[in-house]
Amino acid sequence: xxxxxxxxxxxxxxxxxxxxxxxxxxxxxxxxxxxxxxxxxxxxxxxxxxxxxxxxxxxxxxxxxxxxxxxxxxxxxxxxxxxxxxxxxxxxxxxxxxxxxxxxxxxxxxxxxxxxxxxxxxxxxxxxxxxxxxxxxxxxx
Numbered sequence: 376x377x378x379x380x381x382x383x384x385x386x387x388x389x390x391x392x393x394x395x396x397x398x399x400x401x402x403x404x405x406x407x408x409x410x411x412x413x414x415x416x417x418x419x420x421x422x423x424x425x426x427x428x429x430x431x432x433x434x435x436x437x438x439x440x441x442x443x444x445x446x447x448x449x450x451x452x453x454x455x456x457x458x459x460x461x462x463x464x465x466x467x468x469x470x471x472x473x474x475x476x477x478x479x480x481x482x483x484x485x486x487x488x489x490x491x492x493x494x495x496x497x498x499x500x501x502x503x504x505x506x507x508x509x510x511x512x513x514x515x516x
Contacts, residue, residue, distance in 0.1 A: 376426055376438045382454075382462050385472070394462050396435055397474040398426050416479075416491050420498040423475050423510070427502045432471045436463035474509045475502050482514040 377398035386393040402419035436459070442449045443456050451459070462469075477498075495512050502510040 376435070377422075380435060380439070382435070382459060384462060391468055391470055393470050393472055394432070395472045395474060396430070396432060396463075397476060398423070398430065399476050399478060400426070401478045401480075413488075413490055413494075416494055419477055419479070420494055423477050424498055424501050427473075427475050427505055427510075430473050430475070432463045432465060432469075436460065472508050473506075474511070476511045476513060479512070479514045484514045484516060487514075 378401050379399035381395075381397045381399065383395050384392055385395045400419050400423045402415050402422075439449070439456075439459055477495075499510045499512070
């Protein structure tokens, strides 16, 4: 689903609480010049688009529950399984906000090719117009 998933309560308005679900994707560069390899960008952006197509609070909860039951490689950096279940309960008083972020720390935005800029823009368009609230591509200056 993603390299990292964050779930947090971000605001409350009366009885309604906003819960932000963010899927974080990152890709190790297979090049000596990070961020310049087009294939790396296709892979990480493809993962982001694919995860956005099935992003719902219930899908995230089911994914984390499955990983937790299998005892697979996972850990909570903050909170625990019970907190996750509470935040992703689907309560009528919860409003879910979805985010997808692609992190490319070895990529310098100022040095990427026009081809890479085009595929980032295309991914942003597909994700944001696919019903998600926000897409962000994080890289070095």
